[in-house]
Amino acid sequence: MPSLSDHFEFETVREVPESHAWTSLDDHPSGEATGHDKLPLISLSNSSDDDDNTKFLLRHACQHFGVFYVTGHGISTNLLSELELQTRRLFSLPTNQKLKAARPPDGLSGYGLARISSFFSKLMWYEGFTISGSVLHHARQLFPDDYFRFCETIEEYGKEMQKLAEKIIRLMISSLGVKEEELNWSKDLSGVFQLNSYPACPDPDKAMGLAAHTDSSLLTILHQSGTSGLQVLRKEDGHGPTRWVTVPPVAGALIVHVGDLSHILSNARFHSVLHRAIVNRYRHRYSMAYICGPPPEVKVKPLNSLNESPVFRPMTWPEYLSLKGKLFNQALHSIRVTSDDEKFKFMHGP
Secondary structure, eight states, X not given: OOOGGGOOOGGGOSSOOGGGOOSOTTSSOEEEOOGGGSOOEEEOTTOOTTOHHHXXXXXXXXXXXXXXXXXXXXXXXXXXXXXXHHHHHHHTSOHHHHGGGBOOTXXXXXXXXXGGGGGOSSOOSOEEEXXXXXXXXXXXXXXXXXXXXXXXXXXXXXXXXXHHHHHHHHHHHHTTTOOGGGGTTTTSOEEEEEEEEEOOOSOGGGOOSXXXXXXXXXXXXXXXXXXXXXXXXXXXXXXXXXXXXXXXXXXXXXXXXXXXXXXXXXXXXXXXOOXXXXXXXXXXXXXXXXXXXXXXXXXXXXXXXXXXOXXXXXXXXXXXXXXXXXXXXXXXXXXBOOSHHHXXXXXXXX
């Protein structure tokens, strides 16, 4: 299993070492999105809970893409620029300084390798920093003499992201004809930050930025620096073969990923999207993700108002994260309800 000892100074590497050399990047063709593959771009600027047009667009995006752009989200350009500046500042620190804030093996917060690294024999061209709860402790380790602005930026962005996530989730659920009262926890969401760094790579065809995975969240809201790297898998839908589609940064827009918990909540009407990150030969790419889920004690299950036989067993976010840590991309399949007896128990109790 990869460990923090596998870290090295990416900037000094002149060729991809065997530890990071992948041989199966081209399991599907890849390219820019065209025609039916173009991701929906949805404006939230004038949307409300009664905005049927926005809800229709969101429902279509969640059902057929699992990922979409949002504009009119209310997050200021200045705040996004400051977040990117602080992210660059963090990852520009010497490795030995970043390792002072290393994520412990059984912990969630801190600096480290991709959390999915244990499922792969090769390392990824990547380093990350996870923030759950207060960032103050790690910020003091990283910037002992100047941590205030870093903390202030993360806290301000977190507040804005929580409000945006709540709004999007309300619209997504309402688009299914479900009343907000059924999700009485939707105004008490949990959030985790994931700051991502993908250094320039001497041979991008041999390296993987972040391997293909779905997110374990309700949804993930992503801000990319001005460099492409995110790709989503578009499944065959009568328009050609399955292929990886690049999701370029769009000025003023954020990217929303549907996560596994929304897949469960919608009884598989919405689809969590399989995505990955590729690397660039000349440019260092950064991305900043806000990963949103329910309160930790809430059992997520298919919504009763859908009036359908449930496809999944109920599970809390921590329980699902634990399962995903063992089964990775098979976790969602493992909690599918498979018999009429189980469905009866789910709906009526033992």
